[in-house]
Amino acid sequence: MKNIFLFIRRYFTLLSFLLLEVLAIVLLSNASKSHEAFFSSAVNELTGHFNGWYSGFRGYFGLKEANRQLSEENARLRNMMASNFQAPDTTRKLVTDTLVRDTMGRVRKFTYLPARVIGNTYTLQANFLTLERGSAQGVRKQMAVTGPEGIVGVVVETSANVSKVMSLLHRNSRVSAMLKKDNSAGSIEWDGSNPSFLTMRNVTKGAKVAVGDTVVTSYYSANFPARLMIGKVASISSDQASNFYTLKVKTATNFFNIQYVYLIENARYGEQVQIESNTPKNQ
Template identity: 30%
Template sequence: MRNLFRFFLRNVHWVLFLLLLVFSVILIINNNQMQRSRYFVVVREVLGRFYSIVDVFQSYINLNVTNAELMRKVSELETEIYKYKNILELIKDSIQTTSINIDSLHAIVYQFIPARVVDNSILRKENYIILNKGSENGIESDMGVVSYNGIVGIVISTSPHFSEVISLLNPQLKLSCKIKNNDHFGPLIWDGKDSRYTCLTEFPNYVPIKIGDTIITSGYSAIFPEGIPVGIVTGLQKKKNDIYSTLKVKFFIDFGNLNEVLIVKNVYQKEQNDIRKIIVQ
């Protein structure tokens, strides 16, 4: 202990220098918008690369399980592709004698960019996810993120090679969703308690609800297409003399086992947002 004390006395000027340096950097970051922005880009890039390295080792350990899951998903997707090809052929046959332009059936509104989760939190009050795709891959803020089982979150910031996603397990994220059977909608907000469940709030009391009803995206924003599954209703909380109910919804997604995702790019998102701004004004 005495030697340690002597060491600090001999190097007190260096300790003071480091403390002042750290204090100066903090002041610059907190009081300068440009420096703060660059700082977070660098930090996000460094953290993203670190989590990528960790993810490589984890992926190697879980390789067999991951491959089996991917093969199962591929088989399901091939089945869906075959089904929709048949539906498309039926539509073509039914409109051959009409003036409808068949090319409109192939119009692409939403594009899906595959990405991998390199960091994910589920135990905090406000949870975020880091993906291994960034601005160099065409990823931008306000793009939706989905998995094969449903909604994951929304991109809030990017660096060249990574992007940060606000998870559905974050009370700051409100997502417009509806009941699949009757199209009545409300905001989906996580209550910060259980990562397996969320809440559909401000739902009209007069609308009939059944346990097991499916919750899907409403399509009322430019971020997600309509009809993406979110979860199922497992409970209903009605308050006396209140016109709204709160539905307890169990996620289809297991956020604790989230690996592969798709980033949703809406080709017409900017145009839709511009129209909304005009309407609001």
């Protein structure tokens, strides 16, 4: 027993060094898996306030670009307004309503919430954005996040007024995508090297893909609505050994100056995820 104490005293520095290293690795591996282990809401709220203050100061420099993006998006949305279309006859009238159930009997599935970006990294291997909108304003985990130009990421953590978004530029990020041209599905990931390019894997070789083709979100995603812009194909590489293309995709979103985003809530997210994760019995 005495020898154990002597040993600990002798190598106290080495042991505490090893202990702290192990602690750091454990923290990191927990965080990569669940993104919630160590980051209590309190710390998130504190760094969020700080980031909000700094972003408020820095926002002035990007106002011109933000205005351009928002006005372009407004123009696009105005063109989609119901009042621009003439109904074919007068016996039926098309009404677009913001209620949960409209007069045509359709059920609202997706709701958009605007949010300001108050923190953003893109130089690391694991990048996050911080948004000034939290659970008190209706943000839930796993909600999809899109910008004026293209999709941005997925919410991984919320506190009362701030939420944290796993950017597309994160090694654990996976988004179900497809080619707009022929709906061939694939998966969007990031290889960690260049923040302007994503990787699209598992695209079947039957797809007629060409450089410049548009890549959009697929019909299979639980949190993203279908046909949201992701990017354009920049290069195509085909592996002889597999039946799939690997595409390099230029992001539509400019992650360097992003200021405003929309959170997308899927009213049926819980239902879809639950039924997808159920393992079938008796097969």
